[in-house]
Amino acid sequence: METIKRPETMERITTPALAKAFIDEQVAAVRAQVGDNKVLLALSGGVDSSVVAALLIKAIGRQLVCVHVNHGLMRKGESEQVIEVFRNQLDANLIYVDATDRFLDLLKDVADPEQKRKIIGGEFIKVFDEEAAKLKGIKFLAQGTIYPDILESKGVKAHHNVGGLPEEYAFELVEPVKLLYKDEVRAVGHELGLPDNMVYRQPFPGPGLGVRCLGAITRDRLHALREADAILREEFDICGLADKVWQYFIAVPDFKSVGVRDNKRYEGWPAIIRAVNTVDAMSATIEEIPYAVLHKITDRITHEVEGINRVLLDLTPKPIGTIEWE
Ligand code: XMP
Numbered sequence: 001m002e003t004i005k006r007p008e009t010m011e012r013i014t015t016p017a018l019a020k021a022f023i024d025e026q027v028a029a030v031r032a033q034v035g036d037n038k039v040l041l042a043l044s045g046g047v048d049s050s051v052v053a054a055l056l057i058k059a060i061g062r063q064l065v066c067v068h069v070n071h072g073l074m075r076k077g078e079s080e081q082v083i084e085v086f087r088n089q090l091d092a093n094l095i096y097v098d099a100t101d102r103f104l105d106l107l108k109d110v111a112d113p114e115q116k117r118k119i120i121g122g123e124f125i126k127v128f129d130e131e132a133a134k135l136k137g138i139k140f141l142a143q144g145t146i147y148p149d150i151l152e153s154k155g156v157k158a159h160h161n162v163g164g165l166p167e168e169y170a171f172e173l174v175e176p177v178k179l180l181y182k183d184e185v186r187a188v189g190h191e192l193g194l195p196d197n198m199v200y201r202q203p204f205p206g207p208g209l210g211v212r213c214l215g216a217i218t219r220d221r222l223h224a225l226r227e228a229d230a231i232l233r234e235e236f237d238i239c240g241l242a243d244k245v246w247q248y249f250i251a252v253p254d255f256k257s258v259g260v261r262d263n264k265r266y267e268g269w270p271a272i273i274r275a276v277n278t279v280d281a282m283s284a285t286i287e288e289i290p291y292a293v294l295h296k297i298t299d300r301i302t303h304e305v306e307g308i309n310r311v312l313l314d315l316t317p318k319p320i321g322t323i324e325w326e
Contacts, residue, residue: 003150004150004178004179006147006179007179010179012181012184013180013184013187013188014183014184014187015187016187016190016191018187019184019187019188019190019191020191022180022184022188023055023058023188023191023192026055026059026176026177027055027058027059029176030055030056030059030060030174030176031059031060033140033172033174034060034063034140034174036063037063037138037139037140038063038064038065038135038137038138038139038140039056039060039063039064039065039138039140039141039142039174040065040067040132040135040138040140040141040142040171041053041056041064041065041066041067041141041142041143042066042067042068042069042128042143042165043066043067043068043082043086043094044068044069044206045068045074045078045079045081045082045198046144046201046204047144047182047185047186047189047198047199047201048144048145048146048177048185049143049144050082050085050086050144050189050194050198050199051144051177051185051186051188051189051192051194051199052142052143052144052175052176052177053066053086053090053092053142054090054189054192054193054194055176055177055188055192056142056174056176057086057090057091057092058192061091062091062092062093063093064092064093064142065093065095065135065138066086066092066093066094066095067094067095067097067128067131067132068082068083068086068094068095068096068097069097069099069124069127069128069131070096070097070098070099070100071099071100071103071120071123071124071208071210072098072099072100072101072103072104072222073103073120073207073208073209073210073213073222074208074209075204075208075209075226075229075230075233076226076227076229076230077230079096079098081195081197081198082094082096083096085194085195085198095131097127097131099123099127102123102127103119103120103123104217104219104222106119106123107119107120107210107216107217108216108217109216110216110217111215111216111254113211113326116207116210116211116217116326117207117210117211120206120207120208120210121206121207124206125165125166128165138171139171139172140171140172140173140174141165141169141171141172141173141174142173142174142175142176143165143173143174143175144175144177145175145177145178146177146178146180146181146182146185147178147179147180147181148181148182149178150178186199186200202245202246202247202248203247203281205324209222209225209226209229211324211325211326212225212229212249212250212251212252212324212325212326213225213251213252213254214251214252214253214254214325214326215253215254216254218254220306220307221252221254221269221307223306223307224252224269224271224305224306224307224308225250225251225252225271227304227305227306228250228252228271228301228305228308229249229250231297231300231301231304231305232248232249232250232273232297232301233248235293235296235297235300236248236275239290239293241275241287241289241293244287245275245276245277245287246276246277246278246284247274247275247276247278247284247323248273248274248275248276248287249274250271250272250273250274250301251271251272251274251314251324251325252269252270252271252272252308253269253270253272253325254269255269256268256269256309257270257309257310259309259310261309266309267309268307268308268309268310269307269308269309270308270309270310270311270312271301271305271308271310271311271312272311272312272313272314272325273289273294273297273311273312273313273314274314274323274325275287275289276317276318276323278318278323281323282318283317283318283319284317284318284323285317286314286315286316286317289313294311294313297311298311
């Protein structure tokens with residue numbers, strides 16, 4: 001990654017007016033850079049790539065070609081939202097690739113977390129490359145690089161770049177938000193009219209639910225994880241915790257225990273709740289969830305999700321636990 005420095009004189013984007021000025025400036029800069037050429041973008045639906053997509057659609061409309069690769073490890077409703085917002089509402093030139101089977105077939109029986117990450121990252125690049133090869137003559141690649149990525153590219157979070165693209169691509173890069181901090185990217189996204197649940201969403205790792213479906217991923221356990229995670233998110237929205245907690249999710253380990261459902265023996269996996277607060281993800285504290293909320297979540301998950309028969313709460317701060325379970 002190039003080493004670029006944010007000018008000390010650059011004002012922090014804290015108001016809609018500053019966001020609008022930034023957008024106007026970048027729209028002009030992008031038009032000047034790419035002319036009437038096409039630009040390719042891997043659109044994951046995360047904050048950074050979504051904001052870049054919306055900005056480029058404003059600048060160059062359908063000259064931007066977005067590729068959304070569904071690796072089958074997205075949270076419930078995520079790929080659907082990408083299609084709804086970008087294809088239906090913003091009229092984006094969006095290629096949607098459902099590569100679920102490719103990823104899950106490759107991940108079958110692979111239990112080692114690092115191996116899983118490598119497979120997911122490697123296959124992502126392959127799928128993206130295949131799509132890029134079909135579109136002849138594209139010279140520009142847009143990326144949602146943000147300033148912390150540049151600052152951290154040689155630091156401890158290097159292993160997090162799974163899902164990113166290799167640096168040796170022969171494309172000229174278009175990186176309109178590369179000098180912005182996360183809060184500024186969100187301010188710009190909000191000003192561009194992206195929905196709040198896209199702009200203010202919590203961080204989600206590139207390998208997605210793959211790092212939370214512990215051990216070798218199976219389709220039934222992945223499905224259970226996705227449904228349980230959706231219930232957790234729904235209930236956090238209802239009780240107001242969603243606005244207060246930095247990151248919250250479910251992890252599902254690959255072992256079962258005995259339970260009882262409908263008066264019959266019912267073997268199921270446990271769903272583990274993790275809800276943490278942090279400033280920089282280097283250390284994290286535990287959010288105190290009211291017992292009434294925990295009871296409701298437990299009741300819903302154990303009754304509504306096939307395969308889950310217990311709900312556990314992880315009370316471990318970071319350190320000593322990492323935020324993710326893998
Ligand atoms: P850990 O588990 O190391 O996670 O305490 C720290 C933060 O990083 C997020 N994370 C990732 N983010 N790509 C990302 O963009 C990744 O591959 C990745 N893996 C972990 C994690 O969710 C937590 O917020």
